[in-house]
Structure formats: structure tokens, C-alpha cells
Amino acid sequence: MSDVAKPEIQEADQKTQKMIVIDGHSMAFRAFYALPVESFLTASGQYTNAVHGFISMLLTMIREHHPTYVGVAFDLDTPTFRSQEYDEYKAGRNKTPEEFKGQIDLIRKVLEAMNIPTISMDGYEADDIIATLATIGEAADLKVLVVSGDRDAFQLITEKTTVLYPTKGVSQIPPMDAAAIEKKYFVQPHQYSDLAALVGETADNLPGVPGVGPKTAAKWINLYGGLEGILENVDEIKGKVGDSLREHLDNVKRNRRLNHLLRDLDLPVSLEALELEAPNREAIEEIFDTLEFNSLRKRIWDVFTEPEEEVEEEELPEPQTLTTADEISQWFHTEGSHVIGVHLVTEAPAENNPGMPDDVFALGLASEDQLAYIKLADLDPAADEALASALESASYKKAVHDYKLAYKQLQERGLTLGGVVDDTMISAYLIAPDRRSHALPDVAQHYLKMSLDLSEAESKGELDLGLETKDYSAQATRAAFVVRQLSLMLAGQVSERNAASLLDDLELPLSRVLARMERAGIAIDLPQLEVLNKDFTKVIDDAKSRAFEAIGHEVNLGSPKQLQVVLFEELELPKTKKIKTGYTTDAESLTELYAQTNHPFLGALMDYRDATKLKQTVDGLAKAIADDKRIHTTYGQTIAATGRLSSLNPNLQNIPVRSEEGRRIREIFVAGEGYETLLTADYSQIEMRIMAHLSGDEGLIEAFRSGEDLHRFVGSRVFNVSPDEVTPAMRSKVKAMSYGLAYGLSSFGLSKQLRISVDEARTLQKDYFQRFGGVRDFLRSGVEKARSEGYTETILGRRRYLPDLTSDNRQLREIAERVALNSPIQGSAADVIKLAMLHIQKEFDAQQVKSRMLLQVHDELVFEIAPGELEQIREIVTAKMGDAVEISVPLEVHIGIGKNWNAAGH
């Protein structure tokens, strides 16, 4: 078999021809709001953003789907049968923006030049035309793609018809098929209009039944089979919503009449007229000239000159389903001499249990020339055993996407995923850490040009759409195939970038460590959490009433927009820094305003802000508590471009620590049952130490070797006094300066932060570099090296590519320069603590301790200590963190011990 797969997942049957029908007005509107109108103004004063977006979307559709037929339907301004029946229909919509006017006509002109028919009919809406076209298309046995931003189109969805419904902008339009509708609305597509009739449609000014949302409507529809059944049994429905339904039956019936699309219009065009042909070159050139479209000019000819299908099409092999122990062992035995791609199909458990992995339902496997599918529920104990041993075995080499997740998920089933030689998510991340997403569909699209729609396979099995009834072998094995292909392809780039060791020796083993930390979670003191919630609520209420008294009327203190009115119009306070929407109301400005004016409203507002922030944090934590009374965060191993971890759901890396009240939140993180205490271990000034090492600056190295307080030492050198003569003011100045170094802080920024003049800040910088010039030289030369090589590098060789370093745009270039300054430092610190974590876990396993590592907060680790192990753990942690790497200054580690995270902190 070839190693090039078909690029289109939907096109199982190549012979099926496609038809695309587009709701012109709705897509033009989407395009209008998706693109900034001010960047699309021609010399003659015509706005063209909607035209540009629309045509761009259309070209993408044509390129991706190769339709045989294309048609665009437009509404007319004349009344329709709907507006005649209900004169409020679509009333209350804001009037069309001035800039949008005329763009519809331009779109029609471009379409004409492209030889794509536009269709309108007096008295009917574009939706009815589309419904009719879809009907014609289905009758002709075509696959129909309906492109519309109107949800009424969902009723058209069938086996043959898919609706492309834009959610964000017009660049990415997810296909809505029956499964997607069921997942989102819990009804069949043909029942969607019933649902919409009950719920109402604000966009069309069609009120439904008050109190009835999509959930209730879906419940009724599933109970009675549809609107008809509901109407027959309307007296059965109990409760307030039942009364509401009976009261608003007229609304519902009217909505259903109006949202029903006509499928039998007598259209002025035939199917043949919709056949896609090449654009009229002259007409295109002319209209693109007037519209000043230049990038689209190239794209349109690219799309239309593209050969039908240049790649040799070869089907993936038919997946075999493995059920018995023999089949499984045999498959791995014969196929396992090369890397096997593994993909898990999972299902969310019925009850919400935050942070806990989904249930594994099935596995897709891909070897060099075979695909296999294993449904866990179908295995007998012997087959279970065979699978467990094959999965764990290091002699069968595996590639997965998101090893940490797969490891956790399988571990819940008692299976250990071993022999993993590649995680394509991490490989993609090491190659291009700045990319937004390293999710499998995105990586597959980017590197293999393969589209992969995991939405169905990954659907969360809501309601009773159980996975049992569906066959996921095609999706799962295709994903496994993609993972395997990606692994082969990325391996080359990983080694080109010298990242092989980073992958094999750091990130992959770290995935297992992180999986265990996530699974462990951290215990929560529930009663104390309640107390905090109450306390913070009280502070909020108090601040609210003081705010009210100060200005004499209600205002939403959470709305910066409303605050601007109060502060700068009503109270006429001095204007703060300008932002997009007016003047900022951020904490810094409020503090300054308060110092100037002493206005009681400001005091109340600041208290409100502080307390709401804390309460939000507390509430967020409460929501994240799992059944085991612990919080299980998820670490992002491929998010931060510098190499740091991130923490989400919830973020445990930004739990307050600076304020007294904030630290009370840390008190709710405690040692769990069976454990004695928490232990925290943090690196002191790790970034400064790394700077000292990387720069080789003798002064700074001496500072760390002397054991003297860093800022006192630096202060004494900068201000030419003895260490004990360094005043607190001097110390805080050099401290700010030192920290600012790694961020590329300017003298302007330094002056602002220290509330000193720019001149004084400059002098400070000069004196600082007089003594610690090696640091400055290192930072400067680092940026220059990055400019010429194209990337920065950490001590473990982790690269970050920064193309903007040579940008002509000064703004972009200067940002890239600061990034280049910071990345090696922040990234090296991340490398160091990751190494330490590996070494600690290894030692824990070797010594078989019961204590465990729970959290990482960039330069800090939190451990849960089993009875009697405190000293043993303290020694391991101190030693392993202290000599994680050999650098020219000592790595100092602070240990803290306490019943809770605050008490264990320092």
C-alpha cells in the first residue's frame, strides 16, 4: 500500500458528485462581520470586506469539495409569504450597516463573472430556494452541501445532505450532519424545526414558549416523537412549562409554519445550469481590478487550474476487528516489527467528574500495512490479558498523539501503555512550539494535508446516543494511521532540530510523571472552602453597598463600560490611560485615582474587584472537585512556547499568594487522607542563576557563590556601598532591574514600575551594567545570534523560531527581540525543573515511597507526604532539584512543610 492516503475523509465513494448551494445573503453578512471593514476600502470609496470574505470562502469550498454543481440563492427585498402571514417577521433587526450596502450587488457581479448562477424568487426566501435545490440534488443522487448561517437549514440534513454552518467567521465552517445535530440539540435533524418552533428564534423575531429552552424542547420531542405528538398530548404536560406551552400554542404553530422550508418551488434554473464551469477570465480581471482584489486573483486561477486529482488514490486497508487473545497476540507479533500507530476512542462517563479521564471504549491500531480495531467490551479475560501485555511491551514500539492523556485513560482500565517511542503532539510542539494548536486534526492537516474529523469519534456520548450502537472502526483506525504517518514524517524534522533527545529523554518520560500527578490530584478542605465563599461574599456585598452610597444609583461594578461612564462622565475624575473602548479602569489606574481624589466610590470598587476575583477563584475550585474530594488539574505540555508547562481546568498555577486574603485560598489545599503533610520545594531565583550561568558574568556568579542575599549583593555593587549599607529602597531598585532584565524591560518601563524618572532609571541601568556588563553583552549577543540563526535555544537545546526578528515592522521586530531575550532564560528554567521532576520520580520509584508529587508551579513543586517519610522525601527532593543540571552557580532549593499549601509555603 502507498503511504499517501486520500485527502478527503468524506469521499468514501469517489463517484458521488457534489452540489453546493449557498445562502448568499447570510454568508455575505457573516463575511462582513468576520473581516475588518476599514481594511477593505477601495480608492473609489467602496467597502469590499463582505465581497472579499464571501469569494474567499467560496473558493475554499470549491477547492476542498470539487463540486459538480454550484448555486447561490439570494433573498429579494420584496415581501415574502412569511412576512405576509406575520408582519413582525424578522422585524427588530438592526438596519443594515452603511458599509454593507452595495456589497451584495458586487458579490452577484463576481458570481456572474465566475459563471455561477444566482437565484432569487419573488415572494420566497433564499432558504426555500436552497431547500428546493437540495431536494433536486438528492433526487439526482448528489451529495448536497448547504452553506448557510441560518439554523432553519438544519431541517434539510439527511444522509445525502450536510449543512455547513459557520460558527466563527467564514474561514472555518464545520459540517453539521445528523450526528452533529443530535449531539448539539438531542433531536433528529427532521425534528429540528419542531424544536425551533418551541424555543423560538430571536433572529427572526419569532418568540417561542417562555421558559422553554432547547433542553426542554428536546425532552418533549423525544417523549412524543415530535411537535405533532406534543400537540396531541398537550394536556399531559405538567408544571409551569406545561402551562406556558398551552398558553403559547399559537406562537408554536405559527413558528412551525414559518420555519418550514418549501421544497417544491418552480425554480427559474435547471440543474444543468448549475454545473460549475471555469470563470470568465476577462470579466474576472475587470471586476477584480475595480474591487482591487489581488490576492484573490491568484487564488481563483489556482483553484480552477488545479488538476482534477493528481494524487494517486489508494484506499486504506479494510480494518480488521480483533477479538480473541490469539488474534491480538498474532497481530502484534506479525505487525509489531515497525512502529504502530495507536488511537483511543473514548466516551465521557455519565456523571460529571472533573479532571478524571474519559472511559476507553476501543482502540485503533495502524501498522505498516494493516489496520486493526479492538473493542474493549468484546474481549474475554484471555484477550484482555493479551492486549495488556502487548500494550505494555517495550518491544512493540508505538506512536500516539497525546501520550499523557492516553496513558491516563488506559491506566483507569488497568492497562499500561508502554513502548511509546513518539508522541506526535509533542513532536509537533518541539518542531514549532509557537503554533496555536497541536491537536491531531490540525497537525494532520498541516503536515499531511489530511483532514481528520474526530468530532464523532470523540463525541461525549451524551444522552443515550451510546457508542455501543455505532461502529468507530473506520475513524479510529484512520486516526491511528494518521498518527503513524505523522510520526514517520515528524521524526526527520525532530532530529533536524536536534530535538530527539528532548523528546526521548525529557518530554516523553515526563508525560508519565505528569499523568501520575494529574491522577493523584490534591485534596481540598471542603468546610474551609465554604467559609471562604461566605466571607468573600460578605466583602462583596459590603463593597457593593458602599459603592451605591457613594454615587447614589445602581451600577454593574463588573462592567468596565459602565464604570467608565460613572468615573469619567458623572464623577468627572481625571482621565486614565486610553484603551480601545475609552479609558482604562484597571487596578493600577484606580489606585492612582484614589490617591489623587480619595473618592469613596473608588475604594469600594477596588474592594469589590479584589473580593470578586477571590470568590471567582474559590467558586472555580469548588466546581473542579472530583468525586474523590480532590482537584485534578491538567497540565499542558505543548502549550507554552518557551517550554514551560501550563495548568488548566482548573489553573493551579495562578492560585493567589501575594495578598493576605488570597493566601487563605491556599489554606484549602491540604494533605489528603492517609498522608501526613504537604511539602513544597522551590528554586530560589532560578532565572537569575540561569542568566549568571549563560552569561558567565563574573560579578553575578560571585553573587550566587557568596551565599549573600542576591539583591543586597547586587545593590552594594551598583551603589558602591557595603552590603549592610544597602537600604530597602536600593534593594528594591536593583531587584526590579534584575527581574526586568529577563523580560527586556525598557528604562521607560523601569521608571514607571519604580515610580522614578526615566533619567533616574537610565542612570540605574548604566550603573548596573557597569558592574554586570557580562549580562548585558550576553543578552545583546543572544538576540543577534537568534536573528542570524532564526531561533533561540535553551540549555537543553529547545528551540523557538522567531521569524519576526528580521521583520520590517518595528513593532513586531521589537516584540520578537524581547521574546528572544526571555525565551532562553524562561525556557532553560523550565528544562531544569522538568529534569528535576524526572529524577525525583525515578528516585521515588526506586525507593518505593508512598509520598507523591502533586503540583508544579514553574519553579515550585508540591508533594504529599506519607507518614514517616518526611525526611526521606526532603532529602531526595533537595538533592535532585539541587543537581538537576551542572551549571556554574549553585541551584538553591527552599523547602517548606505544613498541613496546607499556605503553611507549607514561605
Added chain:
DNA sequence: GCAAAGACGTA
């Protein structure tokens, strides 16, 4: 329903 913007917590 969704995305942007503003605000703010951590290292």
C-alpha cells in the same frame, strides 16, 4: 451561541 475585550491571578 460565540468571540472579543477587559481585567487580573501566578511565575
Added chain:
DNA sequence: CGTACGTCTTTGCG
């Protein structure tokens, strides 16, 4: 005119 993150709320579009 300070790097790196995640989360919450309001707002304004649909």
C-alpha cells in the same frame, strides 16, 4: 514601552 500563561465577566454581534 515586560515575558509566559488561564479564567472570568460583560458586551455586542448573530
